Amino acid sequence: MAIVLIGPPAAGKSKVGKKLAKLLDKDFVDTDAIIVRDHGPITEIFAQHGEPHFRALERAAVIEALRHDAIISFGGGAVLDAATQRDLEAHLVILLDVDAESVEHRIKADGKRPLAPDIESWKALVAARRPLYERLADRRVETANRPRDQIAQELADWIHTAGEFAE
Ligand SMILES: Nc1ncnc2c1ncn2[C@@H]1O[C@H](COP(=O)(O)OP(=O)(O)O)[C@@H](O)[C@H]1O
Numbered sequence: 001m002a003i004v005l006i007g008p009p010a011a012g013k014s015k016v017g018k019k020l021a022k023l024l025d026k027d028f029v030d031t032d033a034i035i036v037r038d039h040g041p042i043t044e045i046f047a048q049h050g051e052p053h054f055r056a057l058e059r060a061a062v063i064e065a066l067r068h069d070a071i072i073s074f075g076g077g078a079v080l081d082a083a084t085q086r087d088l089e090a091h092l093v094i095l096l097d098v099d100a101e102s103v104e105h106r107i108k109a110d111g112k113r114p115l116a117p118d119i120e121s122w123k124a125l126v127a128a129r130r131p132l133y134e135r136l137a138d139r140r141v142e143t144a145n146r147p148r149d150q151i152a153q154e155l156a157d158w159i160h161t162a163g164e165f166a167e
């Protein structure tokens with residue numbers, strides 16, 4: 001079983017996932033990193049081939065990632081795929097969440113998300129996905145105004161206590 005981090009763009013899935021993997025001494029896999037490794041920068045994929053093509057590459061990255069007994073950070077839209085939604089039933093799924101006010105400066109700071117270049121598009125994207133994120137998650141963690149180390153440590157403690165992650 002893998003531990004999968006899902007949630008809105010810039011919630012911290014990639015950064016917290018990496019820290020969590022270190023704390024649990026597990027491998028770390030990021031679906032966006034697989035896509036970039038095999039196909040180049042995400043902004044270029046969106047610009048040259050559009051979102052449906054990106055989603056197809058992302059589905060393949062999800063299949064590869066879920067083969068690993070690892071901490072896996074999904075891209076924010078990976079859960080839109082129906083087959084991925086079904087696959088997640090076999091794994092521990094954690095929703096890293098954040099509100100619009102807190103995420104605004106994070107988005108401005110990196111500016112590399114084609115579907116959420118500004119806070120208004122982020123809000124619309126996340127409002128549409130929120131029911132899906134909540135339905136798929138076994139646990140939800142708020143990340144606003146909290147350091148990433150603290151979030152990762154809380155998750156590691158919970159996973160150990162719950163004993164839900166087979167060693
Ligand atoms: N808990 C946090 N507090 C403040 N900034 C954060 C936090 N988590 C992530 N960030 C910042 O938000 C941006 C997105 O983080 P990232 O891990 O790439 O998110 P995701 O993978 O969910 O899109 C980065 O610039 C990161 O430094």
Ligand SMILES: O=C(O)C1=C[C@@H](OP(=O)(O)O)[C@@H](O)[C@H](O)C1
Binds near residue numbers: 008009013075076
């Ligand atoms: O929400 C989305 O649709 C996307 C989120 C991004 O990943 P992060 O959630 O890691 O930023 C990346 O996969 C791509 O830009 C599309």
Ligand SMILES: [Mg+2]
Binds near residue numbers: 014015073074075
């Ligand atoms: Mg990410």
